[in-house]
Amino acid sequence: MISDAWETALAQFDQVSKRIPLSEDIHQVLRNFDRMLTVSIPIRMDNGFLRVFTGFRVQHNAARGPYKGGIRYHPELTLNNLKALAMEMTWKCSLVGVPFGGAKGGIICNPKTLSKGELERLTRRYTYAIMPIIGTEKDIPAPDVNTNEQVMAWIMDTYSINNGYYTPGIVTGKPVNIGGSLGRTHATGLGIAYTIAHAVKYKKMNLKNLKVIIQGYGNVGSAVGKFLNEMGCRVVAVSSSKGGIYNPRGLSHTALIKYYKENGSFDRFPNAEGMTNESLLELPCDVLVPAAMSNQITEENADKIRARLIVEGANGPTTVEADQRLAKRKIPVIPDILANAGGVVVSYFEWVQDAQRYFWSEREVNEKLKNILDCTYEEVHSLSQEKKLSMRTAAMTIAVKRVAAAISVRGLYP
Known part of the structure; x- marks a missing residue:
C-alpha cells in the first residue's frame, strides 16, 4: 500500500513514463x-x-x-x-x-x-x-x-x-493594490467550478440541482461552493478540519460563511446533520470535491464512495490504490493537475501583468481562465477517449511529454 504523498506522486509518474515510454x-x-x-x-x-x-x-x-x-x-x-x-x-x-x-x-x-x-x-x-x-x-x-x-x-x-x-513579480497572489491580479483570490475555486460544469456535460448530468459534496470548505472549497451555488447546483455537505455537516436539501453558501466566521467551525449548524470528514466522503452525491488535504480517498474507503464523479480540489487527495478501485467501479476522477489548475493559470496572468505594468479587468481574467481550462479539458478528454485512458493518465501523459520534449531539445549541460 502507498500512503506517502511522495510515493504516490512517484508511482503515478513511473506508470506514465512506462506508457509513453x-x-x-x-x-x-x-x-x-x-x-x-x-x-x-x-x-x-x-x-x-x-x-x-x-x-x-x-x-x-x-x-x-x-x-x-x-x-x-x-x-x-x-x-x-x-x-x-x-x-x-x-x-x-x-x-x-x-x-x-x-x-x-x-x-x-x-x-x-x-x-x-x-x-x-x-x-x-x-x-x-x-x-x-x-x-x-x-x-x-x-x-x-x-x-x-x-x-x-x-x-x-x-x-x-x-x-x-x-x-x-517576485510573488503572485498578493493584494491588488501592490500589483496583484483581479480574480486571483478565487481563481482555483472558479477553475474547479468551470471544470465541473464542463465534465458534467459528458456525463449527461444537469447543473441545475446537481448534488455536490465539498470536503474542505476553506479558501478553495468555499469558492467552489459559491460559484456552484450561482450555477444552480445544490451543495449538500461541506466540512472543515473539525468536521462536517449534511443537508440533502442543500446548504446556503452565504449562511455557511457567516456561521463559520462567527463560530470557527460548522458544529451545530442549523438544520444539518453533523459528521466526520471521513463519513462525509461516503455520502451519496453527483459530484464529490475533495478540497482538503492529500490522501483522503484511499484503498480503505474507495469502495464506499457513492459519488458519480470525483473532481480533485486538493493536491493528491486520491491514492494510487484508490484510483484503481474507483476505475473498476467506473467512477471517473478529474485529476488535480487539471481540476485545480486555475490558481496557477491566474498566477501566470498576474506575473505577466506585473512585468508589463498593465492590468486586466476581472472579466478579462475570468474569460481567459475559462478559455484555457476548457481547451485543456477537451484535450485531456479527447486523449482519454481515443486511447481508453483514465483522465489522470491522459492528463499526465500530455504534461510529462511536454516537459520531456523541453528537456530533450535543450540538451544536457555541459
Missing part, C-alpha cells in the same frame, strides 16, 4: 529534483524568547520556465510532502500550457498559535533565507495552505527591500 535518461532527470533547500529560521517571539523554525523550498524542474509553487505553513509539513507537490506543479503548469516549472515551499509551524507580529517576522526571515534561489525569472512563490495575500505582501516587501527596488 520515456527514455531512461529523461526518466531519471524527472524522478529527481533540481534543488532542495532546508533553512533554519530563528525569530524572537512576543514573550522575548528565541525560537528556531525549519523551512524548505523544493524546486523540481525548470525546463519550461521559472519555478512556480505555493508556500504553506503547517505543523505536519514534511519534505516528502513538498517533493510530491513540487513535482505535481511541474505537471500542472505543463498541462495548461503555462511556461513555468514546479516548486513548493513552506515552514513547519502552526500559524494559528502565532501572533500577527510573530507571523510577519517568521515570513520575512524565511524570505531572506531563500532569497538566493528565488526571483522573478527564477522562482515565483504563491499562497498555499495557511498563507494568504498578506503573507505574499511581506515576502514581496522583504525581497524588494533587499533587492534595492520594487519587485512585485
